[in-house]
Amino acid sequence: MSSSKALIKTLIKNPTRIKTKHQAKQLHAQFLRTQSLSHTSASILISIYTNLKLLHEALLLFQTLESPPVLAWKSVIRCFTDHSLFSRALSSFVHMRASARCPDHNVFPSVLKSCTMMSDLRFGESVHGYVVRLGLGCDLYTCNALMNLYAKLQGMGARKVFDELPQRIDCDTVSSALPLGIDSVRKVFELMPRKDVVSWNTIVAGYAQSGMCEDALRMVREMGSEDIKPDAFTLSSVLPIFSEYVDVKRGKEIHGYVIRKGIDADVYIGSSLVDMYAKSARIEDSERVFSHLLRRDSISYNSLVAGYVQNGRYSEALKLFRKMVNAKVRPGPVAFSSVLPACAHLSTLHLGKQLHGYVLRGGYSDNIFIDSALVDMYSKCGNIKAARKVFDRMNVHDEVSWTAIIMGHALHGHGHEAVSLFEEMKLQGVKPNHVAFVAVLTACSHVGLVDEAWGYFNSMTEVYGLNPELEHYAAVADLLGRAGKLEEAYDFISKMRVEPTGSVWSTLLSSCSVHKNLELAEKVAEKIFAVDSENMGAYVLMCNMYAANGRWKEMARLRLKMKKLGMRKKPACSWIEFKDKTHGFVSGDRSHSSMERINEFLEGVMEQMEKEGYVADTSGVLHDVDEEHKRELLFGHSERLAIAFGIINTEPGTTIRVTKNIRICRDCHVAIKFISKITEREIIIRDNSRFHHFNRGSCSCGDYW
């Protein structure tokens, strides 16, 4: 008996010798067998349990104590924090204070962490006051936690406000009204008598996340002079700065340092490097870093997935996402908002739907990022109804989700709906940003709402203090051109406050072609060739216009030039999904295995079309061939092949969805209207700028496009 009491004594004096749950329970049992459990020894047992993160056991014992001593309180508070039960940690802290127990310094890091995780700045500030009153304001760990609290909670609020400010408003008025988190961080930092690498890392991260990049880098240099070596934490705060600045050279230096320090396989460093290289358009370097990682978590995967998306490598993004799922790495919520845009770009509705299912099963349905991405994915994949459903089901709408649905309706030709959604957004108190204006102007342009567009364009500067950017000018120029106000459009573009790109002029050129104004077209083409001498589309359009006007000499001259420059027409392609596979068709290509059946179908339907009054419009065909051959060429246009493939392979009544890489030609637009009527199918085509919904012989664009 006495030897066991001695054993207990030694163990109680060295609680760290208890290393396993089994040992702890044995000690507990010994206690109960040999002596009654005093408050002190119970507290020590609780702290042993909590050190082993055994919350349940600790709580059972804790509940037997009538007035728990400080050690017991401290232990359970820490344990709640370890288990992410932050609100219970905080309520325990309140209870402890109510029982007049005076805590010592080592509770505060946990309490402050809980405040941070709960985003409870108020509580955190009152804890700060309490710390100071207790004279514990110099404790290293407590101060580190305080800095983190201010950096996370005050910093975020301040940053958000700055992001939304139009540049014209004087920043002084704002910074004095809002306490900047970084100031509080700085204050705590400067008062610390002793600082360790964590203190430095916290302030570096604080500066970096407040966008004060130079200060962050300055602090890293200062660290060096205080003889504190930057570690993996420091570097992963600093690396995103280089991706933001797209300064690969300095980033590479850091990469070298990381390799020399042997921390290049660190997951955090790894994903920062992947991200940095991707943002500098060096995706191959991202891939290399990724392939060297020893361990890959969902964030390292997603850094590369996001990198692929940022660099337009959508299929690779989807492939890697699949690889991640196969590797049994659970995608976090962020992964979906990276991979959904890839589906949106590729128009892969079946994949997007699968991802949506995954989102629902994974319980991520209330995430505003994911929902916005879903809205965008559905509308870009041609299913505006599904997009609207997701949007209407959302609890809160921010400017991004509003913009996604407005743009969706705009792309589907529902200009009036888009405009009224824009008005609704403003009524709800959500301020439109640059992108929202791009969306509403696009909506106006697709349905020809000239007056409304002017109103919105002017309100940007007059009401919202936003400077119009290239996209806004482009949308207005496009609108004027489509509406036939060609001269007005020309003047507008000439007077833009941003240098117009070739593509802005190009939209006007195609309007000139539609409205048959050769004289202005020549002026516009000159502008285009001045900035982009090899603009294929402009050459083709001009050739067509010269041909239509019988100006054969000019046409021949251009054709010759095109030949010299070695230009070839970008092949027109269309895609259609069938049985979870994407089938691609190139104009005039007869290699698809179903080609015979496709031709048979097209010939049959053509016969009926002609009976109903279809006449081929060959004016858009640029070839030196006879009429008969031209009609054949139209016959082989890629969208017709894709539609035919869709119709012969699906049940009657199934909607046909086709994606095309360039604009539909006039003739196909007419032809598809007939096809939709004859076959009683809804046919949805996405070209490079919008959707056309063909149904019962008419198109949603109302032939305005």
Add this chain to the structure above:
DNA sequence: GTAGGGTTAG
């Protein structure tokens, strides 16, 4: 007690 990836864009 400290760190990395995300949604809307003619």
